[in-house]
Amino acid sequence: MQFKNRTHTCGELREKNIGEKVVLNGWVSTRRDLGGVIFIDLRDRYGITQIIFEPNHNQETHNAAKELRGEYVISIEGVIEKRSEDTVNLSLTTGTIDVRADKLLILNKAITPPFLIQDNIDTNEETRLKYRFLDLRRAEMQKNLFLRHKMYQSVRSYFDENDFVEIETPVLMKSTPEGARDYLVPSRIHKGKFYALPQSPQTYKQLLMVSGFDKYYQIVKCFRDEDLRADRQPEFTQIDVEMSFVQQEDVFKVVEGLMKKLFKNVWNKELKTPLQKLTYSDAIEKYGSDKPDLRFGLEMVTLNNVFANTEFKVFNEQIANNGIITGLKIPGCGDYTRNQLDVLTEFVKKQGAGGLIWMRVKKEGLEAPVAKFFTQDEKQNLVKSLNARTGDLIFILTGPRLKTFSIMGSLRLEMARRLDLIKKDTPPSLIWVTDFPLLEWDEETNRYYAMHHPFTSPREEDLELLETSPGDVKAKAYDLVLNGNEIAGGSIRIHDSSVQSKMFKALGITKEEAELKFGFLLNALKYGAPPHGGIAFGFDRMVMLFTGSQSIREVIAFPKTSSAISLMDDSPSLVSDEQLNELHIKIKK
């Protein structure tokens, strides 16, 4: 198709261009026919420029412009004019000029789109995903992807400047499910055999350290065939990093440098480093979460000491069973009504709590149904421990340790939401959570699982516990938490093949199984593996947080639904028998 190259984009013309003859190409964003004069807002990725078609100026072009409809793709030639005072549009960067059209060429027509190409539409997400190619025309979606672009470049230039090597690792790899499910790819050449898509390039990046690459990074797609939660995708993007001859603090320094750069480049904010560190146990105890949001206070306080000798049966039973009593003070909410408190009691019950103990702090003492079970001392100590004042509200939960902390953590977040504690201008909170347990016990399968992954190094001082009391071993593992979201997780890895074998043993993986699945890595560790460690960032989530989006689907060009479907092209889809035959597989009846 013959058409003229644009001389300018639709976002760049200004008053200084007045009088110039220009060619613009773009989409008809709006079209108004005002008593014979036709106004077009011409849109491209760079902006919007107003075009004017006047019958007196050029009858033929004006006639042609009558045909135009929304989303037509056109090329126009014309001259830049100053807008009259009353038509200046300061919401457009080009709002002081327009283009008087001499020529119009329709490059492509468009049928009526199923929704308007503008911000803040209330179209349901299914329709937006089915017509993603139109949804992505909307300025807010384009803004998200441009910011994502900027973040890719910032991340890469940071690692490049810091001597990291970008290395691509295979997408077709070995299936070694350990934790999440692998996506499998049948081999045509090798009947009955399968590749797996990487859940992460973990083993490869460790092998690259054995190879001496010293500092590696990659922005890479990873895959997990999990039942999707709201904010998960079957394929997701990871910033993958690994370093040799490092301790935990060295990884922190590199990551903090990156975050400093992103805070600056994206938010124009200075990030103060080193970042705050919180151990996993402190995070759980104070915030009921291993990814605490510290943009607000509301710190939980464990009250077992306060009630160590209580006669209140609910408490002393829990204390006897290694349970905990945790308290949360909500300043200034001592006037919450019974009704409000009932709603919050429902909230914690839904999460499995037996009930919610509440107390209003009054001038005359604690007002609560349970107050009568406590001694004067207990009441005083309670108020002291929580540093509570008249007018405050106190919540207490008791029960098994982890579960109870976690429910109180949810209540903490819920109260922050109700009290609107996180404002638009609240400074972001970025912290490290450290010293995770190495293993977690799974009741269902009756075995330990690696809390991070099976290559995470235990702390030296806990090495012996690995055989005697695996559940107590702490790992050299760390998470980076932004506003209550885990955005990266990593660890110092095991670089000693005998420790790696012990780890597999603790996980109930037999020697044979370890050899079959991870033999190449165990083998590699014997040929001179340096101490090494690293981290992986969930890039989609990072972009979501940096753009202020509500879902990772808003920052992924072509996402899938929560049932892993692409609504645009209807994948996954049926394939031909011929294809299946070639792959030596058939579908089970």
Added chain:
Amino acid sequence: MQFKNRTHTCGELREKNIGEKVVLNGWVSTRRDLGGVIFIDLRDRYGITQIIFEPNHNQETHNAAKELRGEYVISIEGVIEKRSEDTVNLSLTTGTIDVRADKLLILNKAITPPFLIQDNIDTNEETRLKYRFLDLRRAEMQKNLFLRHKMYQSVRSYFDENDFVEIETPVLMKSTPEGARDYLVPSRIHKGKFYALPQSPQTYKQLLMVSGFDKYYQIVKCFRDEDLRADRQPEFTQIDVEMSFVQQEDVFKVVEGLMKKLFKNVWNKELKTPLQKLTYSDAIEKYGSDKPDLRFGLEMVTLNNVFANTEFKVFNEQIANNGIITGLKIPGCGDYTRNQLDVLTEFVKKQGAGGLIWMRVKKEGLEAPVAKFFTQDEKQNLVKSLNARTGDLIFILTGPRLKTFSIMGSLRLEMARRLDLIKKDTPPSLIWVTDFPLLEWDEETNRYYAMHHPFTSPREEDLELLETSPGDVKAKAYDLVLNGNEIAGGSIRIHDSSVQSKMFKALGITKEEAELKFGFLLNALKYGAPPHGGIAFGFDRMVMLFTGSQSIREVIAFPKTSSAISLMDDSPSLVSDEQLNELHIKIKK
């Protein structure tokens, strides 16, 4: 593990550091025990530094150093000393100094590697691939991957500077096999349905143009389940580019800018642009290839005119059958022996030629078995057409057009090899090949296939031929050819849904099939698709050529064999019945 952070890498210490106390971490590259003094070449990614352990200096450390073996990972502390004149090693950047060791810590031991960690080893490739983590320790492999890293960054910064947006497209997509085979991924959630891995993000990048992103790029993994040729991998890396509102020349300009930058950054060479353009038909006729190597001459000449009225039966039969007669002059080879010529005859016969006609150009005329069949005029015109001189050798092949040109093209390359026409300092040849046929006929399936892909735009002037004489339609398609290797291919795309439908029809794809496979794209073209076009580079091959490697496996960290196996981790591999059950598939007996 407790160890000190390195103060320097093994590549950075110089004479100016003499007297400094340093910590180095690295691998024992070599170890020599010279009458009590132990010398270690300590290696890391950055270089090699010599470490000296002397019993007089530190008995304990010297004793510990006796334990060291090749590839042990160690940390040493010591002081930089000037080397004596006779021990200076100018082949090392650190060769004027060494480190007298005060402390030694073994960070990890190493068993004996299956091959030496050095350049130019003659170990077979299988062993190198099985122990890839050791193979990658070798300086030449590291150099390749560092250059690859540099090329990633150059490519990305180029596109970033030129307003291209980096956008990731899905890896789990719809299966639409058209040409090559898809790799399939069974869906667990949707029984009997499959995703496919992308052969290229072609449809997505076109949709991004429909979305108005205007300029897109991505460095992306693509997948083809093909029987592998020597230089193919099941997964490969592509630089994917697409632009809106462009003609062919606009794409050329952008690509030439990129190549200019790479020539400069990688080779420190100035690339002159615009690049030479050659039509597909010229390339085939003059060089017998659509990816001609123009680093040397040896241009083929079609001789049908010379022999238009010949009585030589072999020729006039071919002329009558639309066959061709092609000649190639080899300057100065008129003394080739019968034996040498027999070898070359064998060479062309193996490729399907009936035979090779050769003629020695002598002072007294053409010397050849066939000379007697030609008239004096024919001989004169032949010599004239080829601009042949005394002492030259002439080859002639005749037969069906494409096949015969192609065999002569191979002979051309073979002669260049034999005559050593491509020297180390021969300037590289980078050219465009243009005006490809849109379709090629496949005898086996009795249908046309898209020579590039089904979204390639025909030339406007050929549009009508699409229905009447599809084989004659030329495409707005182009390849970029470096030293006889296709490194990129692209086209202006069809942006009109009715033309796209015609194209599917020409390909014998029914309306229903087109709707089922590409409905989303056909649909998208109806909502205002801009004119657009793009290109995709084979990044692995580019890196291979820029590093001067012989195979793409030398520039991929973890490549697969030609039967698509990873020898390191033995994938593809068997998976558990449980995994297959969850995916609702079973292996065919």
